[in-house]
Amino acid sequence: MARRIAYQGDPVITLEDVARQCQAEVEDLQRELVEQVIIPGVTAQAEARTGAAIRPAEYEEEWPESYGSGHALDVGQAGEVVSVKRVLGDGTTEDLADAYRLERGQRESFLHFPNGRPAGVLRIRYKAAYDPAAHPGVKLWLLMHAATAHEHRETMVNGTSLAELPSGFTDALLAEIEVPPRF
Structure with missing residues (x-):
């Protein structure tokens, strides 16, 4: 969530x-x-x-490894990914340089990794607002x-x-x- x-x-x-x-x-x-x-x-x-x-805001969510490339973000109307980080075993994070693409649909937004989803738990921060x-x-x-x-x-x-x-x-x-x- x-x-x-x-x-x-x-x-x-x-x-x-x-x-x-x-x-x-x-x-x-x-x-x-x-x-x-x-x-x-x-x-x-x-x-x-x-x-x-509805109102413009920044959100953060964690993706378990079971979420593959193209999975929907939890909050609809996402329009910009701010960062994608890997959560390390000690709880710290590291920035990822992997390529990603945000696909914004009418109701949901999907995060794709063209070169394959990076391993591990991911922490994704994004901005969302309705148009x-x-x-x-x-x-x-x-x-x-x-x-x-x-x-x-x-x-x-x-x-x-x-x-x-x-x-x-x-x-x-x-x-x-x-x-x-x-x-």
Whole structure:
């Protein structure tokens, strides 16, 4: 399972976007609530539902030797490999100079080693984010959920967490980037 190292960019939606979706003025919204709870909350919900990166971030995952060349990365929408390292027996890592190629599909990204997969456990660090031009429905899903959360904030926001909205027709807006289950 990949772990997010850090977000590396601005959120996909802004306070201004949420205000426009709510048909309200920015001054009429609770800035801290929207920027610190609602926007991160709906982003996390979309990432959890899809298995894909929404907000630009850097991820790291370890591949056991059983993962061959062409295996899918855990997080969908990966677009750049930062590093590939071999994990040594003592837990330290060494950089690899082996050639690799990242193939980005609609839902998943696959890491290929043209000269054969290097031996050992690999630690792969990569950047991922969804492409708003290719998948505009994702931003619409975020905005619809953010506006609903803001409108019903008394029942949906509990401290610093956001209750999940019931699934419905809007989840189809995320279907294009949803990573298929792997078992």
